[in-house]
Amino acid sequence: MRAGRGETFIISILLLGSILFGSGCTDSGNSSIVKVGNTIQVDYTGKFENGTVFDTSVEEIAKEAGIYTEQRTYVPLTVKVGSGQLIQGFDEGVIGMKKGEEKTLTIPPEKAYGEYDDAKIQAVSLEDLNLSVKPEIGQIFSSMYGDQFRVIDVNETHVTFDSNHKLAGKTLIFDIKLISIE
Incomplete structure (x- = not known):
């Protein structure tokens, strides 16, 4: 049995649609949402x-x-x-x-x-720091490993550092x- 022009057209459209859908050339709706790696x-x-x-x-x-x-x-x-x-x-x-x-x-x-960790607060003797200028509250010091220490208190003998993230x-x-x- 031979297909007419209308049937051939419909079959061609369906075939083309299935090729596009199967090849990923259509937007399934998921490409426009954030995923890991974007x-x-x-x-x-x-x-x-x-x-x-x-x-x-x-x-x-x-x-x-x-x-x-x-x-x-x-x-x-x-x-x-x-x-x-x-x-x-x-x-x-x-x-x-x-x-x-x-x-x-x-x-x-x-x-x-x-969480804030009280164990990350440490008092250090000014003598041990061997600094030419006394640190000030709020000042940030960095270790050679990139850790940061914020000065939270200074007195005549000690500096108190806090290494918690602010x-x-x-x-x-x-x-x-x-x-x-x-």
Whole structure:
């Protein structure tokens, strides 16, 4: 039995559609969501639970919050998801997002910078430090291994250092907007 022109056309369209679908040339809808391994750009504003802004990629928000720094360039953050460039809670929070989507992430300390550890506070004799100038509270020192130590107290004989991350023990809230996915 011989097929007519209409049937041949329909069969050709179905065959072409199955070839395109099977080859991956169509968008299954999953290519536009964030997955581990994607490089993304996000605008973000990081806040504490009381609403105080501690960091942002948006210049206007930095100015409003009183944290604007002229030397900084305010641009979206570009990162590879799952590469360890972000804190765990942020990394996990962007997975599944779509371009243009906005989201608020609430990240507990264990998925951010860890719990505050009193064992990371250490008093060191000024004599042992052998410094020409007495350290000041807030000053940061780095070890040859890249560890950072913040001066939290100074007296006539000792300097007290804190090697906890400055955001350790804090729940962090990030308002984010996904700008692009690669």
